[in-house]
Amino acid sequence: MFVSTYEGAIDAKGRVSIPAPFRAALGGSSRVFVWQAPDGSGALEGGGEELMELYRETLAELPLQSPIREAIVTCIIAASAELKIDDTGRVKLPEDLCEAGELSGKIKFSGQMDSFRIWNPERFSLHQMRMRSIVTAPETLDAFASAYNRVRQRRMAAGRGGEGS
Incomplete structure (x- = not known):
């Protein structure tokens, strides 16, 4: 699970170190997928093979010719960059994604439970303010x-307990 917020940096070659807790959340995989977040926030979004498998299964639930399916495939699946994590935990972000996210120098990583985001710090601060008001x-x-x-009741009915179980 991707939780918390971490500071990082992008070097002149476009390399970033994925925070160690995020690498752990990837389950030891040496691959990560990154794309421009489709919500207009300006962030990049990323996740591992487990998230992509979840997206694949979710897309299979939609009609093949669905405009919603096509939009998700076009904006996330086809637009994602499959990146290899090196031995030091770094990936090289493609230049077009760095430009789209206005990323250079300092960056922020934010956990989104099943995925994570990479932010320009100023955009992240503005986003945080908007989200706090909501x-x-x-x-x-x-x-x-x-x-x-509702979730707690379902968990209790399934014998998984309530809080923190």
Whole structure:
């Protein structure tokens, strides 16, 4: 699972060190996939083979000619770069992705549970401010609490316990 936020740097050759906890979340794989986040945030999004397999299974649930399926395939699958993690935990980001994310010098990695993001630090700060204004809204807290309680009830019914299990 990709959690927390880490600072990093991109060198002149476009290489970045993936934070050790994120490498651990990749399960020892030497491959990572990175693409421009489709939400317009300006971040790059990335994940491992497990995420790509989840996307493959999810896409198989959609009709073959679905415009939604085509959009996801075009903007994530076809646009992703498959990168090899070297022995020191680094990957070389393609120049077009660095340009799209306005990445040079310092960068931020943020965990997104099943995936992670790579940010220009200024964009990340703006994104955090926008998200804080959303997360503190009563309707957000109510929606999250409702979803949390449904999941907790399902887990308890399945004998997996509630909190922290």
